[in-house]
Amino acid sequence: MSIEIELKLQLTAKTAKKLASHPLLAGIKPQKQHLLNTYFDTPKLDLQAKRIAVRFRKKGWQWLLTVKSAEPASGGLAMRSEWEAQATPGVFDFSHVDADDLRQFLEQSTGDLEPIFTTDFRRQIWNVPFGESLIELAVDRGNIESRGNSTPICEIELELLSGKVDDIFGLTRKLQEQLDLHPAIASKAERGYNLYNKVPPSPFKAKAATINGQMTPVEAFRSIALGCLEHFQRNENGLLAGGEAEFIHQARVALRRLRSAIKLFAPVLPPEFVTTYGQTWQTLASALGDARNWDVFLEETLPPIQAAFPDNRDIKRLRNEARQRAKSARRSIIRLLAVSEYPRLLVEFTSAIYALTDTLPMPLKEFATERIASHARRARKLAARHATLSPEERHRMRISFKKLRYTLEFFAPLLPSKRLPSYLAALSQLQDELGLINDHVTAEALINDVLAKRPIGPIHGWISGRHELLVKELPEALEIWLTTGQLKIRRNS
Known part of the structure; x- marks a missing residue:
């Protein structure tokens, strides 16, 4: 062989x-x-x-x-x-x-x-x-x-x-x-x-992490980061073809996971690697985020608004303008992927990942335990005072839950297989509800951008009402997650 x-x-x-x-x-x-x-x-x-x-x-x-x-x-x-x-x-x-x-x-x-x-x-x-x-x-x-x-x-x-x-x-x-x-x-x-x-070309979702307890933290990061890069690259053709919204969503998730992994493993990575590649993907990630926001607005947020206000003259204009913004956002992504720096970045980043060495060796299980506990503490601290959170703090809580979920998915092979699914399910439900709340906040900003000079009080009132209703439903999802307890690394993983 x-x-x-x-x-x-x-x-x-x-x-x-x-x-x-x-x-x-x-x-x-x-x-x-x-x-x-x-x-x-x-x-x-x-x-x-x-x-x-x-x-x-x-x-x-x-x-x-x-x-x-x-x-x-x-x-x-x-x-x-x-x-x-x-x-x-x-x-x-x-x-x-x-x-x-x-x-x-x-x-x-x-x-x-x-x-x-x-x-x-x-x-x-x-x-x-x-x-x-x-x-x-x-x-x-x-x-x-x-x-x-x-x-x-x-x-x-x-x-x-x-x-x-x-x-x-x-x-x-x-x-x-x-x-x-x-x-x-x-x-x-x-x-x-x-x-x-x-x-036919179809959106590619993240695959399960392939790490084990015998790896060092740097070896685990290498496996996870390359998996995130594969996740992005396999959606690349769909992005270039201006394909369905799910290609954009999966590419955006891939870069979010990649950037989260860099931050998660930062304590064992060279500072210059973290500084360089923690920011390198930001422009592309922002373009994907812009396109995703318009897709969610068109496919999920706008239809119920249109149903609630069938005779509102601004709805048609809003929809047409949103479609144009979505197309423009897609063109921005294609332009970024077409520049010569992009394929060079893929080579440079892959090379840098393979060049990493263990300068601060420690058992992966010990490292994973500390990182999971750190993210869980941050999320629980915000969840415990959810009733007093400002919209900005609620947004930070949503991000902290997202980072916790990515952390658990990265370290999943080390976690108890029986308890992990229910824990992730509760976390996913919580993320979904927080995501809907955020979608309505984003929708209001997008509508203000498109119809800045037109009176749209009824639409804003409808969005605010939905937003308040979702916020009132949040405590139940938070309570379900808070009662799931803690996850501990398996000894025999």
Whole structure:
């Protein structure tokens, strides 16, 4: 078995033609290959379910059987286990797979394996010495085909042959100085399965944290931060396409979780990392927040107002103006993602995450216990005096509950599995009610912005009435959460 460490970058056909003249490749004669690959799975796609890829590759006159694990990529970087051996087409011999459980699973599945999709592309390869490393730079151009449909391939793969992972990022940064290169997250196999399944782009939600009690706090942060980055990147295409509101919502949640994770782990992170990346995402986060506010106003807040005031002449104007503001907010997001600094930020941030080391080592369970207790104390202190909170303080209470929820979700693998769902459910209900209260406050500000010179007393009165009603219902949700008690880290986690 080998560990494949590679960074994938998207580029246009025009940029691909410019690559060969880059100074870093001067004097290096590229190898040229034609690679035809057929990927196999069972009719029920059992391999995909286990994030395993099996393919036959024709490389010149040679045939290879390859098995890969499919750990998710973030910032374009993927680390995958790979087993490859010479083979006869159609003969599935997995004896070269030295992971016993995986080999047995594959051997049991052999009789059901059938072709799912093919990738057919031409590859140019440069072996580039950079820093202390030797890096294979491969440009692939061709197509993925399945069930009569196809999608193009035009990408760079930077694979670490020897040396340090940081040199892959260093080489990428040098290339990005002259070329438009964007970190890509989906492998050819993932794209092939999407084509086979005819999966349309859909909003991607946060996945469960994959940490354990044997990790250090920095290792846990790395896993969590890369998960947040993947969450954002997988909604990127939906943002660029100006798609449904849920893409904006999920992208916004991804950045909120990422920024919360940086603050949560700040005590064990370098101060310059916290300062730099705690603020770096702010412009994009603000643009997403603006777009999300207009989406919520149009989809959730405005319809009941319109039902309450069917004859109000300002409602139609309000709706039309809100739609224009929502479109403008979407265009702002697209412009931010289109600037050259954005793909560079993805590379820089991913590089910085991998470069982190444990300068203040401490057990993760001890760290998690302290951080959970700190966030819970802050939230409970505000909840205990909810009746006297000002609107600004109530807003801070909402934010503190959100941070507590993210903290619990990040550390979930360490928490008691039986009690956590009910605790999170009570917290979610509380967040929902506080979110509705905040939506009405935001709606009033948005209406003032749109109809600043028009008398809208009845609408404001209706919003204020709903707001007061929600505030009166809040104590019950607070009481339910306050009686859930405390969550403690499991000893055997």
